Amino acid sequence: DGGITQSPKYLFRKEGQNVTLSCEQNLNHDAMYWYRQDPGQGLRLIYYSQIVNDFQKGDIAEGYSVSREKKESFPLTVTSAQKNPTAFYLCASSMDPIKATEAFFGQGTRLTVV
Amino acid sequence: GDSVTQMEGPVTLSEEAFLTINCTYTATGYPSLFWYVQYPGEGLQLLLKATKADDKGSNKGFEATYRKETTSFHLEKGSVQVSDSAVYFCARRGSGNTGKLIFGQGTTLQVKP
Numbered sequence: 001d002g003g004i005t006q007s008p009k010y011l012f013r014k015e016g017q018n019v020t021l022s023c024e025q026n027l028n029h030d031a032m033y034w035y036r037q038d039p040g041q042g043l044r045l046i047y048y049s050q051i052v053n054d055f056q057k058g059d060i061a062e063g064y065s066v067s068r069e070k071k072e073s074f075p076l077t078v079t080s081a082q083k084n085p086t087a088f089y090l091c092a093s094s095m096d097p098i099k100a101t102e103a104f105f106g107q108g109t110r111l112t113v114v
Numbered sequence: 115g116d117s118v119t120q121m122e123g124p125v126t127l128s129e130e131a132f133l134t135i136n137c138t139y140t141a142t143g144y145p146s147l148f149w150y151v152q153y154p155g156e157g158l159q160l161l162l163k164a165t166k167a168d169d170k171g172s173n174k175g176f177e178a179t180y181r182k183e184t185t186s187f188h189l190e191k192g193s194v195q196v197s198d199s200a201v202y203f204c205a206r207r208g209s210g211n212t213g214k215l216i217f218g219q220g221t222t223l224q225v226k227p
Contacts, residue, residue: 004157006157031212031213033213033214033215040219040220041219041220042118042203042205042217042218042219042220043158043203043215043217044217045214045215048212048213048214050212050213056212058214090157090158092158092215094213096213098211098213101213102146102148102160102163103160103213103215104160105150105157105158105159106157107156107157108155108156108157
């Protein structure tokens with residue numbers, strides 16, 4: 001089955017620690033995205049990538065970093081510079097961002113600072 | 115800037131009631147519009163979409179019509195079920211060719227038996 005796999009489902013981070021969230025897709029999509037969801041709010045874009053080895057900042061990129069070394073993988077690192085990282089993180093992909101195709105989402109990773 | 119506004123929830127309905135969730139957007143052109151649904155603890159699933167003005171998207175009994183005159187994309191269903199209980203997000207395609215989405219804040223629907 002084609003889809004987007006995020007791991008882990010739950011992640012706990014200590015203060016001052018960097019953590020990396022995994023996102024893998026086997027849909028052969030060109031574009032991948034990371035969104036953050038907070039309670040009672042819509043999703044906000046952190047980073048996106050339209051092609052391998054290229055990515056751009058979204059609306060709330062501070063304290064996060066990404067890489068896109070392979071088409072199918074787009075990991076997100078939450079650094080210690082992110083002051084309020086507790087949230088639900090969603091990875092998405094789309095076939096062709098120029099042709100306005102819809103985005104497909106993974107099941108999400110819930111990150112909690114302890 | 116570009117934005118999407120949804121009616122505030124939670125919306126509580128009895129089974130078989132009629133559902134409307136309002137959504138309006140701002141845009142300089144005619145972006146594609148989407149409704150996504152999120153069940154507890156899960157990611158988002160595309161419910162329906164409309165890519166141009168006057169298009170009607172439909173799926174699983176849900177419908178929404180792209181109204182450019184009122185910049186709206188209201189979600190409707192004639193008879194809700196308990197299994198429809200979820201959070202519903204309205205979204206529009208962002209400006210430029212990035213494929214990014216701009217989301218409303220989400221509306222929680224609770225359907226009681």
